[in-house]
Amino acid sequence: MGPFFANSTFQSKITEEADIVVGICYIVFGICSLCGNSILLYVSYKKKNLLKPAEYFIINLSISDVGMTLTLYPLAVTSSLSHRWLYGKHICLFYAFCGVLFGICSLSTLTLLSTVCCLKICFPAYGNRFKREHGRILIACAWTYAAIFACSPLAHWGEYGEEPYGTACCIDWRSTNVHVMSMSYTVVLFVFCFILPCGVIITSYSLILITVKGSRRAVEQHVSGPTRMNNVQTITAKLSIAVCIGFFAAWSPYAIIAMWAAFGSIDKIPPLAFAIPAVFAKSSTLYNPVIYLLLKPNFRSTIAKDFTVLRQLCIRSCFCVKMLQTYRLTLNTGLRTFKVKSESRCNALPIVEGCSYFPSEKHGDTFEYFKSCPKCCQEKLSAMGSPSQESAALENNLLVKMREGSKKSVKVIVRGEKSTELENLEITLEAVPVHCAFTDL
Known part of the structure; x- marks a missing residue:
């Protein structure tokens, strides 16, 4: 990798108090993300036969978020609380690879989701032909697309290195001003993994909003036909728009700082200016389940029903365990009491020789x-x-x-x-x- 990466001492460039705050934020985000996305995947699995083709992209987004949570958060938390990167060069490469892979996969999934929603709402003649098999193929394409950009720095097109604030790893933005290959990789990454997806998403949802407005006018005029939009499609469009807004709100600050560091002077950017956008970027993993919880009634009802059953099972299991413990205690006490009484009675009534009705020895008279x-x-x-x-x-x-x-x-x-x-x-x-x-x- 680059000279900066080779000579890096992996020391934090921000204050120890700031590192502790960052670590605490990562802990909260990680727990919420893991719980929320796990619940979303569980509900999706229970209703797998009722899922719409577009909802497969939401499931893939949750899988990507869980992957990012499990691979990045533990390393980031421990390093932030230790005020330095703890895991050396090779784990730093793995951390950076996972960050790029899951980040680009999430962005590609949102781009495909917006395109499919646009086809179903704005062009129903084509959108109604979209099946589950098509969704699976597009999801595989999203992972392949993300893997290409994630593996490129490992093949020496671009470089991975330490983040400017010192307790995490990502693309080495410093090498962009030094190496031509790193510069080309950064430009391609910025165009095809940020500008182009943003353009597709904005265009798709603009068309959706225009169609929704026309559908409302048609409903007001009591006109039935292809211009009237399905209620399910409306909910799906709202969910996808909200998820995309949350994702871009989380990643846009980091993208702006990264482009500033790549094409400007990175020495003029304070390390804390990198640390704060990085925290916001990683918080994108918890927006998806939160938005689903707020905007989809079926999701809330399923969770409420399952949690009610789970609570009843917990209460029953606790009651059964308590009753079993009480029964065992009573049984043991009774057995001990019976044993003591039996021993005392046996000792109190011994066989007395010479007192039997039939004499033990022969008497003459x-x-x-x-x-x-x-x-x-x-x-x-x-x-x-x-x-x-x-x-x-x-x-x-x-x-x-x-x-x-x-x-x-x-x-x-x-x-x-x-x-x-x-x-x-x-x-x-x-x-x-x-x-x-x-x-x-």
Whole structure:
């Protein structure tokens, strides 16, 4: 590249406070542009079967704006806040290439949009033949046209370099006064990428305004025919005019300063005079969705409907998450409580040997077993510790019942027959309170 680019130190030429303001502006513009154009593309995708051929150019303009936002804004923001260009020579070339590519593509798209609107409104016999396939072909031509001018400095027809204010890159305007090739490239760029598109756009919308005026007169005179204009065409024309006005309002200051630097004395231009138009030029990426939001009712209604659905989904998801968390907390608490109670009950009611209805060891005399059973159970239960208050209360109730039952009389009738092999006993218990106390548990 040029000598200035090779010897550049990539230091900012404006004050640090101005760089911070520029960086903040880039942050705001970048967020608004990315959100607005993404919403516009989303709505266009949802209504892709209802799109008019001319609206394909608006979609392409949004794609170009998103590309510029994603490639230029992050580099410009970080460099402005750092008060110098951070990324070196090769990223500077990439930055300049993307700026020229997306800028010329946007301008070419607006030029084609104005031409198609003019054909549909002013010359409906030709405009009604315009189909979606024609729109796609013209969009491909717009990208090819922009790519030719963006790649030319990489092929040494023109040069890329640092902007005069130091924290961004674009066409090297200084080399225009030094190299003949750079001068020729700048002249061709100025004619075919600014003057000619401006002329086509102004001519197209002038014809549209004249036709609209004639259509209003025809409507007032109740005349039907080709002079009456469709309402959809009127809305499309208003949108395209507003988008073009916004684009030229953003880029015209930078174009004027650039031509002054290319064909005049760049040393007489203060760096801040380059920085401010550059900020306005990059703000062109957010005009397209804002204009659509203000001027197209269907666009607003679709956004409002989708945002209502999105809000309901968010509310439902938040409610479900909250309910799930509450359910999990309640379930965990219940499980812990159940586990503690189960452990306490298991510890409170152990298996006490010698207190079963069926004796664990063989007694020689039945009367001795029933006589010793309450005493045995009382001793073993009192010897074991109470793990909890509930188990202690349970043991106390058990002892009270056993004491109450031990005071009652027990009538036992024993009938048996002696033999050499077995000793059969038939015992009839009329009242055994201790046994009842154990079976109740």
